[in-house]
Amino acid sequence: MIKKSVTIKEIAKELNLSVSTISRALHDHPSISAATRLKVKQMAQELHYEPNQAAIHFQKGKTFTIGVILPELSETFFAEALSAIEDIAYKRGYTILLGQSHDDEEKEKLLAEKMRAHRVEGLIVSLAKNTTDYSHFEQLKKYHIPVLYFDRIPPLKNIHHVSCNIETGSTEAVNYLLKQGHRNIALINGPVSLLASKQRKEGYITALQKNRLKFDPSLVVNCNLTERGTREALETLLALKRKPSAVIAFNDYVSSYAVKHAINLGLKINEDICFVSFANSPINQFIQYPPLASVEQFPAIQGQKAIDTLLDIINNHTEEAYYRVVINSELVEHQKTG
Amino acid sequence: MIKKSVTIKEIAKELNLSVSTISRALHDHPSISAATRLKVKQMAQELHYEPNQAAIHFQKGKTFTIGVILPELSETFFAEALSAIEDIAYKRGYTILLGQSHDDEEKEKLLAEKMRAHRVEGLIVSLAKNTTDYSHFEQLKKYHIPVLYFDRIPPLKNIHHVSCNIETGSTEAVNYLLKQGHRNIALINGPVSLLASKQRKEGYITALQKNRLKFDPSLVVNCNLTERGTREALETLLALKRKPSAVIAFNDYVSSYAVKHAINLGLKINEDICFVSFANSPINQFIQYPPLASVEQFPAIQGQKAIDTLLDIINNHTEEAYYRVVINSELVEHQKTG
DNA sequence: TTATTTTACGCAAACGTTTGAATGGATTAG
């Protein structure tokens, strides 16, 4: 009843061969004859041989583990990214060691340290919101642990990163609204400190310029992404002489807050005012007035690229070059429900 | 520059002691004098010694890995549960190997097989929606890999499981609405096949009986949890002679669909009809008319209990007894937003 | 003092796999 797991040794004994022959046969080493190779593989099947990963890891001096540090798993964006990362890592024989910073820089430091101690072969990191010191990651270079930044990337020169080109999406969003006839288009942006905010604004301005419209700075307001902050931002916009007929929101959450408040203020959504936003998250499915369109950032594709390039870096030992993968965002129009 | 990681051997050489002494000293083995124990630990610190996990796993014949199979990571409920599982596993020196079934029974089978090949020491499983054959998990008993079912559990006798008592929450939901003066309370339930549906219904009936109200079966309708199914369910209810003034929805998603449709039908939410639901998921934050209250199922606590009891099972080799941990759900009233 | 126990450490094997080097036998070249 107590099934001891079968090893390479048993196969060797069974076939009167040496363990080295078995090992090589299973790996299709050229110096093994086709005949014995076949025999070995058959016997392995028969005995239900499964290579002992722990032994392999140990002997190869590799852990086949890569660390992933994310702010919050319960944010759909990260959950979808992780999902893709997991799938590919699995297929390529790697295990993911997950850590959540909960947007806390201290926790992030601890995690980086633990991951190092755990001897991960590489790290995929999406920074905590308020991380300004990156030394805990940059230190890992000493240990030859490559770090690939993902989506929330630091403003550093020599780093690997995978991220999404938000600007083009932002431009698309403006173009979309212009095509609908809107001329007063506002932007409820995130905190000025965020790179993501800068990118949205740049794309916004680009679109206006391309269409020979002049940029009115008062139509762009920053907010802290909370419900309250969004309400205040919206009220600022509605108090303008040049009142916007359309709003581009930082993301779908902000859009939902703004819509709620607009309704409370007696506005008719999609008549008096309409919304476009970023993220294209599943919540749009559940809300009464989702944004007319949302900029998809393809978390799964980003995750896939992230793990793929990290594994390339690890397996090709290309520590000289820096990988910078940027995928394009894309405006997705929502079909009108009802 | 090329930092070779320091081993126990170096410490031994440095102090002119044997490796076994070092090993024991680091583990506070009683047969090592306090003096050398101190010396060893200091030297270990000085040299930045980190135990080679791969070597330990190998030598102990354990992987310190536990598998987690979930339907969908992008469902907040599972993301939160996994988050808790990860945190505790990390603290107790275990690594999580994650797999997503995407609610596909075949994928689930594959994952179970891969996890076994990977020699996980135990498995936490939340079943795919349509899994009816559990042999791929029950087979793991042969390999002494304990399986702990989580939230979505199979109707089997001898299993470990952690789940949530939905009935009490359901009863609370009805009581809450009764207290508000409602007498015609409907239930938009899930598919009859689901255990979760049965539990909601039982709790619903219990509450009515306790309050000496008679149970009207026409007030309970099943739906397939899609938006369309929800609309149909709502229309069925609204066509009744005894029209409900309050609806308990299977979960917050169903509630949101129902609210949308009710508004389209010209009903005033919280006046003509109001809603209560299950899951207490974050989407409630974003929608115009969230349910008045929602039954919290504490995914994080469930996850925590799951990993804790599984690790107990693993480390105490208690294969005889079956653990059945049930936590209580709890109705959470939402504060009305402005 | 001698016998016995206790204390503090070392020796060596073991875990499963990989891999450079060695080996013997068969084949080919000269």
Place this chain on the structure above:
DNA sequence: CTAATCCATTCAAACGTTTGCGTAAAATAA
């Protein structure tokens, strides 16, 4: 027919750690 070459396989060490057993020296008991 000998020498060189090649093929298929084996040998043995190595990876880092743990642990049962052995053994000196020190402490205690007689």
